Amino acid sequence: MRGILLLYGVGAVLRLWLLNTSTLADTIQARVELSTPLNGWLRVKEGVFLQSEGVPVYSGGVYHETPLMLFIAGFLIRSWSSWLHAVFVACDLLTAFTLSALAAAYTKKLLQEQEQQASQYTKDSAHLLLSPSTLQRCAGDVAAVYLLCPYTVLSCVAMTTTTFHNLLLATALLAMIKGHGVLFGALVAVVTYEAVYPAVILVPGLIALYQQQQDTATQGYCYPGKASPSGGWSVVGKSLLSCLATAAVLLLVSSEIAGGWDFIDATYGFILTAPDLTPNIGLFWYFFTEMFEHFRLFFLAVFQLNALVYVAPLCVRLRGDPVLLSTALLALSAVFRSYPSLGDVGFYLALLPTCRHLYPFLRQSFLVGCMLVASSVLGPIMYNLWIYSGAANANFYFAVTLAFNTAQIFLVTDLLFGHVKRQHLLMSGSSMTVDGQPARLTLE
Template structure:
């Protein structure tokens, strides 16, 4: 019961933090159903500012939260936290290896936020990542009684020896693969999860958050053992790019593909495994369509970003509902 309550609090806090960074945040902050004189985020920002200027926070009638909330709010509001970022990336990379690519958009973000000290913006997250990951490895070796866990964990992720069906692409290809071709295609498949980091980082260097979203999408497609949770992470970030929706052209197709594969996936799996009236080709066809839909989605999002940049520079003649569209910079 206690664990369930803590989980509920953590989920609620995560949703609230996410909403704070969406285009709806300004609208939500003004809604009387959600914002009161006690919990208003604007008042928290005002209280943090007063505290940073050594002004008595509680002497006026603005801030009414507790001192701990004042401290935590200041932590959330103030930006340039590269050490914490590197530590957190080390934790997720330690768990599943692939999120290591998030270091690139993170470093780009800190370099933009702290442009007058690029060396610190580069070294702080990088060093904190390496130190944290090194400590995690040493502690893990002490717990496991040796370094054999490396082959059983990260070696397992990279070699993908277990071909149990999942929503990814590895299992079917390597079931049908001749053994003497396995190493070549294994390296090719694994490289796909990281090969897009450099070109995307060059093109999206001014928008590291979009870069991180795209990398999360590509790793969800090309990792050896993906799950729906990996897909849900980047799908939950899509509302941040609401301003790109008018420029996207494949949303209907992608939506239909997601709905169709979500329905057909469990059906084909049951027909294959339990009923015996289908085979692996049926289920893999659904998973292939599902991953194709993800590729269409992320490429459409990136194309919309590029197209919007073009219109901002060269002007736009696009129409929305047969009415000339206007781009408003805020």
Template sequence: MNLIPKYLVACLGRYWLIHTDYWQTISNRVEVATPLNSWKRLIEGVYLYDHGINPYEGDSFHESPIMLILFHFLLKKVPYLLPVIFVLLDALTAHILYKASKSFIRIFKESQESGKGQIAEDSITMLVTESQLDEVPIYVLSMYLFNPYSFLNCAGMTTTVIQNLLLAVSLWGAASGHRALACVFIALATHQALYPILLVVPISILLANVNQGCNKCSYIRTLLGFVLCWGFCIFISAFIMDGSYDYIYNTYGFILTVPDLKPNIGLFWYFFTEMFEHFRLLFVCAFQINALALYVVPLTLRFHKEPVLLATVLIALSTIFRSYPCVGDVGFYLALLPLWKHLFSFMQQKFIVGCAFLITSALGPTVWHLWIYSGSANANFFFGVTLSFATAQIFLITDLLFAHIKREFTLKNGSSRQVDGKPAKLVLR
């Protein structure tokens, strides 16, 4: 299938949107830009650095020094090419996701073939066919290229475009068995946004499965490679800042302590605006444990045989519960959902979740205008919409996981819903 028209349409649409009169509005939207990825804050940090002022001394710049140097070079040498660079990087992300999904499909085919002996006779027809599997990479590509969230993320020229590219390359590297590639890019993504550290677990499992080596040794090599790469990123960043590690407080520290409570599509800002200050540390720890550590162990224990599903779910959960999320993060994990097209028939809440996404995406800007510009609403209205948006995402993830469990049960026990000759009912607990 010729994919060039898809790339051309998506790239031209993004390029056109950047050059419309709405670009400034898009780049400043709270759904698109956050204190971490904002284009406005990025150029401010570059301006300060260019004039010999440490951009990390204030409270305006929170990108890593590596990103600072990269955009300092681009803004000095080729500022007129920046819109083209952002568009091409987003198209490259879509292409790498396309390549990664092909590798994921190959892994799924091998897993399905090896498990045929354990499948009930009346469930053979439920196996995914070659033609169905071959369609999936096209769906993944299209879902990323034409997703409105990805469109707005690129049009706003946020640094989430680069983070999505790093995540895509790390997933592709893991699915292809390239440990060095996966470790380097997941370390770069972690250095930029911290939360991608969760992907070390599924990437380690995926590399061990693909390379079919000694699992324990493979896990150790992957973990060691990640730690070394991340440590090198921290060292290089300190070298850029003349040997100072003070930047860590305004990057990792800013993500963890959440000092900027400007509204966004996340859950942190409203809670910490309303909270008494002496409870702040307790709830910061509780929220960050929820985002960084709470789900990794139980999900890994249950879905260790499905590392691609585990990676998809962890990306989604970190997007929902991170301190400064944006629609670009949401668009990235939504592009991975077509990998689980064979589970859609087992999902029960597709319509509800779809309607919730549409309604909250439309209501968010509306309520924001009523609150900020018209003065006829307040923060409760906007937080209600963001809370509904987060709830819809949680429903989506739980429905996907339960659909996997139901399909797994049906393949093993047949579609008669009987266990030991008695009617059975599958209940999520």
């Protein structure tokens, strides 16, 4: 317990120290890797100022967040201005706590599932089985990664609204694994209303809720007793209804705050069409800077579909592991969204300790780690050489961001292959032969 309190204390002190060091905080807030046209606090403050002056907030190209975020930010700036730093730090600490609770529930589910399926495993796969001592540190590791990861620390110091999005997303995932269908649907609607791309967790959540209702009390992390045949579809229907009703209420309230429906084009239209080509850690800005205008619509559709097209096949393959499925989908959406930030990357990286049982099967962890570290260091250097020194050009910076995103794809691929390989070895044993000769599984 003392170690956990120390961990949270270090995370809070580190963030508060950076936030109250004006030179560092101003520099961090200006970094394009952290602040994008969608989450930058400077743009939020500009939107609040325009609203206070009676100027239509969405008539220009400055503010692209939702009206509800504008309302909340306006309240914080006017009434809690001296406590703003504490609000952001508290949200980050609460996110870490929520993720640790998620990890604790997930590891409990893994152990229960292993106990139920033990009869199906081969005798020579005993060394692959999970032990409580191995998984009991998982919750603390998740909190440690989120609290100390440079990506999440800097995102909080930059005062990006991604801090709030991560809290909503973590709470939605916790509601999913705890089986609270109505709450899960409502939270997915809220986080999708704010950032669009987190909608990818809706399908994994519905699958998880359905399975919980169909399982017995001894299987996984389900409810006590055996569910009725229609129980699974009932909770799915309630979750969908909750999601749709919450989304409708949010849009109606937003239209009242904004005084019309212009905000839809300025927020969701902005996300989908990506007209602002300010450099960031994503892929959109460079391609659409170099692209001929008559190809733009086609490639916009292709790029946006990349964030969604993997939902169906991954849900089919990983339907029994909703947390791994959600982690993979969030990682892919962090790569293929139009305006990604390091805060999005840091969130799903904090979920990796929940995949501790897959670590022995990872084959590209060293390569991925080196690529992430190298690109994280070289990115700001190349940007400064390009923008301030004039000693480089856009190709240098984009090469670094391309390596950064490639590393994320390698990471997701490695995790998924590790999961498939472990499942195969549990069911078929670790001794594999082909035509009487020793063989091993490889990814082609």
